[in-house]
Amino acid sequence: MEVVTMHSHGYEHHRSDRPGWGERGGRRAFGPFGPPFGRGGRGGPGGRARRGDVRASILALLADGPMHGYEMIREIADRSGGTWRPSPGSVYPTLQLLEDEGLITSASEGGKKLFTLTEEGRAEAAAGPKAPWQEAGRAGDWETMQEIRQAGVGLMEAFSQVWRTGSPEQREKALAVVNESRKKLYLILAEEG
Structure with missing residues (x-):
């Protein structure tokens, strides 16, 4: 693959066998770590759909009691007045991350996972916002x-x-x-x- 970059003195050509990668091993256009996140990036206006918002919302919901992932998606949509419905693609990886961090545990129940806060998770939820979906809802529906x-x-x-x-x-x-x-x-x- 040929990668063309522009410098003040003209164009420079590089060859790479890996699609999307330049001579130095970094991704073209965004550097080695891919596209930016947050304001104006993947998270949308104001970073409304960033993982941090999903994370805070999950912790706040689980402070009320154990829930399934799909229930959390529905609850966030209901509590935000329908203005924000996080996708399963953002909720389930965040649940896995929280479990890896020891903030939640899961148990199988009827073929579904039921998530519960650990002691550390309760402390984290208490320190965080009580209704993070309200701020997300005010920012508008990114989807x-x-x-x-x-x-x-x-x-x-x-x-x-x-x-x-x-x-x-x-x-x-x-x-x-x-x-x-x-x-x-x-x-x-x-x-x-």
């Missing part, structure tokens, strides 16, 4: 914002393709669809609830 962004990008990609490759009649129709959609979106606000 919904991602869906909105993807819908907008998809619409623009489709419009762009019609504009680049379509006939004049097809272009005119595409423009009419976009303008009509914009009007319909504003009409939604005008409707009485």
Whole structure:
């Protein structure tokens, strides 16, 4: 694989047998540890969906009593007023991490794991926020914002393709669809609830 990097004096070419890795063994664009997290990174605006928020929420929930992972996801969604529903891909690895740290234990119950705080976990939960999902809920629903962004990008990609490759009649129709959609979106606000 050829990696091209730009310096003030021009371009430099490197070869690497590992996809995504440059000559020095680090990932291109983000350095050796991958993309940044937190503000503006994977966690979304304000880092709302960072592992720390999931971690604090799990500890706060388990302070109320033992729960299954899926119950925690549902509880966080309910307690945040539906504005934040952490994904299983963020909850279950965090549960494993907490178990590895000795803050929680798990026991199989009906084919599911039931998680409980240890003494150290109770101390950690007591020192942390009591309702971290409230702050997460105020920051907005990151997953919904991602869906909105993807819908907008998809619409623009489709419009762009019609504009680049379509006939004049097809272009005119595409423009009419976009303008009509914009009007319909504003009409939604005008409707009485």
